[in-house]
Amino acid sequence: MAAWAHSTxxxxxxxxxxxxTLAAADVSRPGGAGHALLFRDHGVLIEDFKDLAPDAFTxxxxxxxxxxxxxxxxxxxxxxxxxxxxxxxxxxxxHFVIFDPKQLIACHxxxxxxxxxxxxxxxxxxxxxxxxxxxxxxxxDGRWHxxxxxxxQANQGLTQIYWDGLLMASAVTRKTSPLQPGGALxxxxxxxxxGGCTDRREGHHSxxxxxxxxxVCQVVAAVLAGxxxx
Numbered sequence: 001m002a003a004w005a006h007s008t009x010x011x012x013x014x015x016x017x018x019x020x021t022l023a024a025a026d027v028s029r030p031g032g033a034g035h036a037l038l039f040r041d042h043g044v045l046i047e048d049f050k051d052l053a054p055d056a057f058t059x060x061x062x063x064x065x066x067x068x069x070x071x072x073x074x075x076x077x078x079x080x081x082x083x084x085x086x087x088x089x090x091x092x093x094x095h096f097v098i099f100d101p102k103q104l105i106a107c108h109x110x111x112x113x114x115x116x117x118x119x120x121x122x123x124x125x126x127x128x129x130x131x132x133x134x135x136x137x138x139x140x141d142g143r144w145h146x147x148x149x150x151x152x153q154a155n156q157g158l159t160q161i162y163w164d165g166l167l168m169a170s171a172v173t174r175k176t177s178p179l180q181p182g183g184a185l186x187x188x189x190x191x192x193x194x195g196g197c198t199d200r201r202e203g204h205h206s207x208x209x210x211x212x213x214x215x216v217c218q219v220v221a222a223v224l225a226g227x228x229x230x
Contacts, residue, residue, distance in 0.1 A: 043189030049077070054178035057108075059098060060148040065140050073190035074098045074147075079183045080194040087111050093192050095183055097124075098149055104168075106149040106159050109175045113190075127159075128171040153178065 059075055081092035091111045098106045099113050107113055107124035115123040139145055148162040157173040184195040191197060 043073075043076070043186040045195060046185045047195055048182055049185040050181040052077075052179050052181045052183075054180070055153040057096065057151045057179060058148065059106075060146065062144050063147050064142055064144045072100065072188075074187070076186040076190045077179075077183050078186070078191040078194050079180055090192075093194070093197070096151070096179065097190060099124075099190065104147070104161055104163075105171075106151065106161055108151055108157065108159065108173065108179070109177050110173075124171075124173070127173045128169055 061074065063074075075096070075098040077096040079092040079095045081089040083089050083092065091109050094107060094110050094113060096106075096108050097110075097113060098104070103125075105113070105124050105128050107127075110122075110124040110127075112118070112123040114125040118126050121127070146162075146164050149159070150162075151157065151159045153176050155172065157175040159171050159173050160167060161169040184191060186195075
């Protein structure tokens with residue numbers, strides 16, 4: 001259903017949340033969802049999203065990326081927080097986030113996605129590191145790969161990440177609050193408040209990604225040339 005072209009691409013096949021009614025497509029092959037969205041420094045936003053089960057969640061997508069240079073969000077679901085507590089407002093904005101193709105994590109109801117230093121292990125990243133050491137498993141070879149994320153209220157908020165059908169990371173997050181409907185769903189960027197407050201550094205934007213990737217390739221080429229000459 002969605003795709004980033006050239007440097008980063010995503011084709012989503014939705015299991016538990018149906019955003020579009022699509023014609024029949026072979027989703028068993030890369031890009032088989034049949035529809036594409038091109039992201040250039042923006043996200044796709046759906047407000048007041050209600051099609052969400054309270055006790056379980058599955059997101060799946062086909063991803064193609066050559067980006068090495070910055071962290072970014074694939075999926076963000078934020079609540080319209082009414083809390084007077086700043087920490088709770090932040091957690092409401094992070095009601096569910098799938099973040100950082102460089103080191104993929106999936107976070108429900110965390111105030112902090114990542115935190116350094118994190119002496120209290122309060123961040124989502126720490127939850128994954130304590131359960132399964134999270135490898136840098138997202139291949140940035142420009143080919144299509146399948147990613148799936150599951151969260152369940154049962155088993156103390158067990159969250160699992162699959163890459164090309166293999167379980168690559170899991171965390172018992174102990175985050176078991178029900179998923180709440182009526183939030184803002186965004187693809188391609190992370191919300192720091194309901195429907196917005198996005199950080200351009202955490203969004204997918206192809207021109208910057210391509211420029212950044214080219215500069216990395218140029219550096220690698222220069223290093224290899226230097227080694228050859230040595």
